[in-house]
Amino acid sequence: MIDFMIISFIIGFLRKGNLKGLSEIPLRRLEIIFASFIIRYMPLFLKGSLKEFASNHIIAISIISYTLLLCGLFSNWHIKPLRPVAIGVFLNFLVIVANGGKMPVSLWAVDAAGLQDYKADLFNPDYLYHTALTPSTRLAILGDIIPLPRPYPNPRVFSIGDLLMAAGVFILIQEAMLKKMSSSGKIKGR
Template sequence: MLLIDFMVISFIIGFLRRGNLKGLTEIPMRRLELIFLSFIIRYAPLFLKGPFKEFASNYIMAISIISYTLLLSGLFSNWHIKPLRAAAIGVLMNFLVIVANGGKMPVSLWAVDAAGLQEFKSDLFNPDYLYHTALTSSTRLALLGDIIPLPRPYPRPRVFSIGDLLMAAGIFFLVQDAMLKKKPSSGKIIGR
């Protein structure tokens, strides 16, 4: 997941810039429980087996709508934190393309090849594959799908969306601001 990579990179850069983790505890976040619950609902089906996995596959649209609605509610509750605005817009972009395509993120086959992930292609045509599907001529909002390849020498090649890029940038700047800046008198972390 690109977001995790960017978080790790942002921590490393924050430390190299002589930042510290204390600022992360002072980010004035609201409604964190919605964000955590959204991740549980979104990713718990990956660990299901047998009839439970089949149930998740049959109701992937509902799972996607519920998890993304919770995540967006949590992020928009934090609109006062400027870097999270980019993350919220990125999540909204992903939500739109996922809902427009039956609850799954469409993935460009060209981008999969360009990233060197050919072994992943067959999964994109499997209807039981939970969160992704192949981008085809019938895909809606294709520009918002996973269309950007990130090949080697990047250590973890992947394909991601414009929404993913906005989310990652928002989290990166949030961590940088929190690790390196002092709180202004208003108590808000200043974004870029």
């Protein structure tokens, strides 16, 4: 998502937008959204037995973090560009929960994106957030199946949910940088 946010800002500036509108987005329940990210990504910084505990309980960590994130996003349903973000997060949540707390990743897409060095990690049970997509994967169509290869500077593999999230964030940033948002979340002209 960071890549798409940076691209959104660059395009916003090229379109003569400014950052002031971002501070005027009428976001609610930001504390829930931040808490979800802390819970989701804290295990990446754990060591030893704490990391092992997180690995053994990744399904619970995923459910708690995604539930908080969805609550935060649905409390912002009044902001139209956040609707595809919420739907994308929900789709990712479904496939992650259906597969034991990890996002399944297509090996074909990994190869197509030129990320062969990461394939071994997808078969490592201690790899926290991703796993290889196999014939037994549930809801495989919602997994990371879309490759983004070079010449993109940061090749990756992403999901339909990620695509919806990126589109929503892009639209939100563009509308905020180019126009004002009312307290109801509707966009007004300058």
